[in-house]
Amino acid sequence: MGMTMTEKILARASGRESVRPGDLILAKIDFAMGHDLTIPPAGKIMREQMGAEKIWDPDRVAVTQDHFQPAKDAASATLGRLTREFSHQMGIKWYFEVGQGGICHTVLPENGLVLPGELVVGADSHSCTYGALNNFATGIGSTDLACVMALGELWFRVPETLKFVYHNRLQEWVEAKDLILYVIGKIGVDGARSKAMEQVGETLKYIDMEARLTITNMAIEAGAKNGILEFDEVTKEYLDGRAKRPYTPVFSDPDAEYEKVFEFDAAAVELGVAKPMSPDNYAPLSEVIGTRLDQVFIGSCTNSRITDLRRAAAVLEGHKVAAGCRLIITPSSHQVAIQAEKEGLIRTFLAAGAAWTTATCGACLGGHMGVLGEGEVCLSTTNRNFPGRMGHPKAMVYLSNPAVAAASAVTGVITHPSEVLKHMPAGIR
Amino acid sequence: MTLPKVIRGKAWKFGANIDTDQIIPAKYAIYSLDEIELGKHAMEGVPDRDGWAAGVEAGDILVAGSNFGCGSSREIAPIAIRGAGISLVIADSYARIFFRNAINLGYPILQSPQAAEAVVEGDELEVDLEQGIIRDFTRSDEYRCEAFPPFMNELLKMGGLVPWVRERLRERRLAARA
Structure with missing residues (x-):
């Protein structure tokens, strides 16, 4: 056997x-x-x-x-x-x-x-x-x-x-x-x-x-x-x-x-999110487009390595974070931060009005640097969104990929990245 | 520390997929070495269960749905529940790290889909740990528990993984001397 x-x-x-x-x-x-x-x-x-x-x-x-x-x-x-x-x-x-x-x-x-x-x-x-x-x-x-x-x-x-x-x-x-x-x-x-x-x-x-x-x-x-x-x-x-x-x-x-x-069939998988309050609460992105956001968080062991930051930066390049929304970007390691600095990604983030932090688990588990208050809505590139995960038990967390998160920070509502950037430039991985 | 043969207490009922962030929010990890303080905040992350821990009487029993303790690996989850005064957890099923952590701590947990389905909050329960039987006096009913593998029962009986490791270390020291 x-x-x-x-x-x-x-x-x-x-x-x-x-x-x-x-x-x-x-x-x-x-x-x-x-x-x-x-x-x-x-x-x-x-x-x-x-x-x-x-x-x-x-x-x-x-x-x-x-x-x-x-x-x-x-x-x-x-x-x-x-x-x-x-x-x-x-x-x-x-x-x-x-x-x-x-x-x-x-x-x-x-x-x-x-x-x-x-x-x-x-x-x-x-x-x-x-x-x-x-x-x-x-x-x-x-x-x-x-x-x-x-x-x-x-x-x-x-x-x-x-x-x-x-x-x-x-x-x-x-x-x-x-x-x-x-x-x-x-x-x-x-x-x-x-x-x-x-x-x-x-x-x-x-x-x-x-x-x-x-x-x-x-x-x-x-x-x-x-x-x-x-x-x-x-x-x-x-x-x-x-x-x-x-x-x-x-x-x-x-x-x-x-x-x-x-x-x-991976070709049939659409852009999607996990809606509050569970990682299995999947919905195609089209179903949640326009959801108003208080915070966007790009970070965590799930989606904040250099390739994630490159895609986020490509979307954010030349744009500003929408009024009424805040964007927090936390690289997942010091090496990732060094690389992001070399490639000029940090400049793009700062110019867009994002808060750039040191590498830490931070906001993902409601620890620090991005804890959510009661009733706040966040789109996050993290891994789980059970009640209270990122702060108050009545905060609402949606999970997505980094490009969706970056585009949504620009508009202040959940947005398809092609609304902000027509195509992801070839070679950005 | 050995387990009692019979545990009696009032039931507190929770639903399915209660994750460890609800059992003990991460911010209380700063109290990881203080069971009493953790106990004060047990289940604080469950929506609409504000102040739950203060209402628990020593010996009460927590009954939950499926996949209890999913999410983070934090061992403070079973420790907080124990710290709140809960003598025993019964669930339809457990997430694996919560399950491991409880067994490793020598903290009694039982798996009983029957009880998880039938028990209502406030029911008076009596649990025979040796026979794996839960008696519900309020409902005049009896529920069976699923059996654990012998090694896990052994760990529970001896008080968890700590005494087991002490024994292995003792054996190794003896072998090194010989």
């Missing part, structure tokens, strides 16, 4: 010939991640409750200061300090200070720290992002992370795999974000609950690595344990000169078993 990519990784990591869905395994971790909200409790649990003095392998742990950093208040400064002290005391090799890292899910891939065939865990739900690089990556809690740091191992239930096959190419303006919002709209926020989302097909060949990271990033919004993509030329090219360790890609066997196979 064949195995899926997910099963192969879990079998290898647990030292077994093979695993089946439902098996409870103890598996060795290849790489682990924590941040300023999850390291302080994990460090305390590991040292004070579990009695571990050091971490299993300081070269295989990354820590980012991203959620409430630069510190948004005195209590967050304490979390930042605990995170910093723990990282230094444990000798964690991949510690990213404020101003030098950014959002974990952008920082780890761009530094070549999460690689094909590996078992990666992160104390953050969007850790499933890394699966775009052909690994098994999943979000865990703080006690889980404490266990991983103490032992280098963790328990897992081997998930059933759902296979998503995408046919044909996306239409003009339609991005990876629209595709995954459409899929989540079809299967629901619990449509892949605790399962592996293996995503394959011709469509992905034409989608670059940054946009692929958007697709796996949102696997958790369908409840998935992990999202995983095939290794191909795009993966290889992204990792060349970047990968920090040798790696071995995994491939699903032709006779692997899937709980269910979904087929989608």
Whole structure:
């Protein structure tokens, strides 16, 4: 009996010939991640409750200061300090200070720290992002992370795999974000609950690595344990000169078993949004055109890498943010910010009247720099819009791709990007 | 810390897809090391449930719909519910990270689509954790729970992942000495 990519990784990591869905395994971790909200409790649990003095392998742990950093208040400064002290005391090799890292899910891939065939865990739900690089990556809690740091191992239930096959190419303006919002709209926020989302097909060949990271990033919004993509030329090219360790890609066997196979015609997917108050509340853009906006936010681990900012800048070039609306742009990493500066994108944003911030999770989780008030309406390139996610429980959040967000900031209402820019210039990726 | 065999309490009822931002808004993550403070803000993000935590009596039981605890990985979600005084959570189903976190904390959670469907807020419940049976005195009815894999039951019984890791570390130290 064949195995899926997910099963192969879990079998290898647990030292077994093979695993089946439902098996409870103890598996060795290849790489682990924590941040300023999850390291302080994990460090305390590991040292004070579990009695571990050091971490299993300081070269295989990354820590980012991203959620409430630069510190948004005195209590967050304490979390930042605990995170910093723990990282230094444990000798964690991949510690990213404020101003030098950014959002974990952008920082780890761009530094070549999460690689094909590996078992990666992160104390953050969007850790499933890394699966775009052909690994098994999943979000865990703080006690889980404490266990991983103490032992280098963790328990897992081997998930059933759902296979998503995408046919044909996306239409003009339609991005990876629209595709995954459409899929989540079809299967629901619990449509892949605790399962592996293996995503394959011709469509992905034409989608670059940054946009692929958007697709796996949102696997958790369908409840998935992990999202995983095939290794191909795009993966290889992204990792060349970047990968920090040798790696071995995994491939699903032709006779692997899937709980269910979904087929989608990507060419039929329109520009879309998730309406308030759930990521599965999908609607074609045409249905929400004209919705008045108080704020537009371009940021997060979902859609604020350099390619996202390039598309936003192309739309914003020569335009101003509409009166009565505000635009906040938060790059997802320091490297992204440096690149945006080199390419002149920041000048475009500032000239348009956008607020440009340092790299942080910030507004996405209602942390800081863009928290919404009661009744406010926001169009955001982030990943989830449950009640209260970006601030007040009665704020309304729509999710979209960055070009739609940029165009909507120019008009102050939800707008098709072609209303502001006829065509996305060729070569802007 | 071992689990009680029987838990009694009044039911609080919530719907489907209650995510962790509703269970404990991210801004309270600054209290991640303070269970009592977190407890004061439990379920604060659920629309029209203002001041819910203040009304909870120690021992009360939270009953929810499907996919309870979806969204963020924050372990403060089950900790906040426990901090509010809730003795046990029953749901139609759980999002996986919330589920893991509760088991790892040794905090009892049960999966019972029957109970999630039938229980009404305010019902007096008695839960037999060993037999996996929920008795609803208000409705004079009984509901079954889904069984968890043995390893998860073992973790729950021993008080979560912390004692389990302590034991593994002890074994490793012994092996290193030998």
